[in-house]
Amino acid sequence: MKIYTKTGDAGDTGLFGGPRVKKDDPRVEAYGAVDELNAxxxxxxxxxxxxxxxxxxxxxxAQHRLFSLGAELATPRESRAHGALPPVSPSWAAELEASIDALELELPPLRQFVLPGGAPLAAALHLARCVCRRAERRAVTVAGEVEVAPAVLAYLNRLSDWLFVAARAANHRAGTPDVPWKPPAGEG
Known part of the structure; x- marks a missing residue:
């Protein structure tokens, strides 16, 4: 099987089980952002x-779950293909909450904004958090146009929270302190 089909050379693509749309369609933007997040x-x-x-x-x-979430965003609800998708479960967000609570037990209380970075793992987690927020924004756009399972938005929102706490925990475990944000002093 060849990886290239040439069917998208004119700037359109097919939704799963649905019509062809422009590659900048909100659905394509949303599941593309979820794919970036997975990477x-x-x-x-x-x-x-x-x-x-x-x-x-x-x-x-989370990577496995994001494939299911991306499929939800890529598949019109009215298509036959939608019924074959694995559902995005509301329990996924609850599981992230439990993990956030456990990680926060090992961290000093957060008293101010912190800069993304620190240990390499923490920096990678912070970057993933930012990509997650973009994916969430794109999913919100889609949800404003078509029905999207509420668990999709809840999961992306909680995943970004979890990534933030995991980044702080990665710094803590590496012995690297979080870098507090220092507002710039006023100029002249």
Whole structure:
């Protein structure tokens, strides 16, 4: 099977089980951002390799879930294909909440904004968090136009929260302090 089909050379693509749309269609933007997020999680997993197996397992689970979430965004509800999709479960967000609560037990309280960065793993997690927020914004746009399972938006929102806390935990475990944001002094 060839990887190229040439069917998108004119700037359109097919939704799963649905019509052809422009490649900048809100659905395509949304599932494309979810795909970017999945790749960012892959980078974070590479940074975590061997150092934090539990985190690696959680990131891998999120990657699998993001495939289901992307399929939900790529498939019109009225299509026959939609009925064959694995559902995006509301329990996924609750599982992230439990993980956030557990990670926060090992962290000092957050008293101010922190800059993204620190240890390489923390920096990768912060970058993934930003990509997650973009994916969430794109999914909100789609949800304003067509019906989207509410669990999609809840999961993306909670995943970005989890990535922030995981980044702080990665810095903490590496002995690298979070860098507090310092507002610039006024000029002249």
């Amino acid at each position: 960012a999680l892959g980078v974070a997993r590479a940074a975590a390799a061997g150092a934090w197996p539990e985190l690696d397992a959680l990131l891998e689970g």
